Amino acid sequence: MTFTINVQPSGRAFESLADEAILAAGIRQGIGLPYGCKDGACGSCKCKLLSGSVVHGPHQSKALSAEEESAGFILTCCGVAHSDLVIESRQVTEAGAFPIKKMPVRVSALENASHDVKLLRLQLPASDSFQYHAGQYVEFLLRDGERRSYSMANAPHTQEGNPHMELHLRHMPGGKFTDHVFGAMKEKEILRIEGPFGSFFLREDSDKPVILLASGTGFAPIKALIEHMQFKGITRPTTVYWGGRRPADLYQHAWLLTKAAEMPQLRYVPVVSDALPEDGWSGRTGFVHLAVLQDFPDLSGHQVYACGAPIVVDSARAAYTEHAGLPPEEFYADAFTSAADKTSPISPLQQETST
Known part of the structure; x- marks a missing residue:
């Protein structure tokens, strides 16, 4: 049927x-x-x-x-x-819908970005092509049938001549996949992925100013968006807000400062919520989504792209649409839901909606 x-x-x-x-x-x-x-x-x-x-x-x-x-x-x-x-x-x-593929990938590099974040670089098959929008994600296919999702941190054009992808992984102690990444994983290991997935990508048919909001490793797809905007020559006014608990959580701070210097339309606002005296932090403090409201009390003419912890994304969506005039359809989000998030209390199995 x-x-x-x-x-x-x-x-x-x-x-x-x-x-x-x-x-x-x-x-x-x-x-x-x-x-x-x-x-x-x-x-x-x-x-x-x-x-x-x-x-x-x-x-x-x-x-x-x-x-x-x-x-x-x-x-x-x-x-x-x-x-x-x-x-x-x-x-x-x-x-704009690219074909979803399953393919093997080889670990080409593992780098420490911070105390709990690794940059994982994967080599893609040279004999195949993998198309995606900047901002989308892939799923790792684990041997027991489970899956883990991570966003590409590099824009599609960076694959030219060297098919690869860059992912940013935060260690979740006890996590089946990240324990392996931060423990036994070695270069040349073969993994299987499927993708691309997700509807988080830049709507290029708009000329509205852009707010890019990231918390933690939610910066990965934001990085891909910035690379894509620079490559395509997109000059819409763009402000990046990246939040972390401590300054070290902003693990590619220097990269963003460089991009802001290269792109006149790009402004970068780092925000730290729990800075300690020894951090020597003199920048913005507090919750990153509220820093946006302090600078942009009226978002009615903007687009917002938010990525990171669900609490940050959900809080931003509510605050911007209810208090800053952002049209709900101009809020694009990718909440980084962990395996633990997905197995927390759920609604009953059978619920019917009819209209």
């Missing part, structure tokens, strides 16, 4: 199989619906159900609250159609 999913306002449609998540069906047919974690944890795929019936699998209430579900909102990553549907969703254009 199949159901037809009609996406408004574009009018595009695709078919979903029985027991197939709406998002998975769209990806399979080249319909780029917005999404992030694919696990019901971040809420990036949330959209309005205009008609039809959807049953949700496990998901977290912070991604879709009971009130939102009652109001007709759904999560496409874990929502399964039980009838033909009409949904309202912004989406990736067909021309």
